[in-house]
Amino acid sequence: MVDRFFPSTRLCSAPGCGHVHERLPLDVREWTCPRCGTVHDRDVNAANDIRAAGPAVAAGTPLCDDGEACTVGAGAGVRPQRESSRTGRSASKQEGRGTTRDGARAPDRR
Numbered sequence: 001m002v003d004r005f006f007p008s009t010r011l012c013s014a015p016g017c018g019h020v021h022e023r024l025p026l027d028v029r030e031w032t033c034p035r036c037g038t039v040h041d042r043d044v045n046a047a048n049d050i051r052a053a054g055p056a057v058a059a060g061t062p063l064c065d066d067g068e069a070c071t072v073g074a075g076a077g078v079r080p081q082r083e084s085s086r087t088g089r090s091a092s093k094q095e096g097r098g099t100t101r102d103g104a105r106a107p108d109r110r
Contacts, residue, residue, distance in 0.1 A: 002053045013048035014038040 002008065010021040012033040019035035024042070032039050 002050055006050070006053060008046040008049040008053075009042050011045075011049045012036060012038060012040065013045050013052065 007020050010024045012019040012021075012035065014033060014036050017033060017036040017038065019033050021031065021033075024031060029042050030039065031042065
């Protein structure tokens with residue numbers, strides 16, 4: 001299975017090309033690659049791209065936006081870590097302190 005954001009409809013499936021269209025509105029059913037001149041049916045092109053990407057994904061090789069295999073050095077598979085809160089504590093373990101939004105004193109449950 002390829003990543004849900006893999007540009008299968010925008011990636012030229014012509015051998016040796018690999019051009020990725022910047023924007024391809026949903027009403028465009030056929031497009032011509034500006035790099036190699038190949039005319040693509042949107043759905044057939046997407047199927048070709050997904051079929052070609054399958055072996056790389058099955059082998060555990062992430063694919064970049066251009067459809068080529070990414071390397072770890074290029075940042076493949078790296079997602080920023082989320083902070084649990086500004087205080088660094090998990091939100092589920094935060095205890096009430098100070099006042100509530102309406103100015104009432106919050107209970108101290110320590």
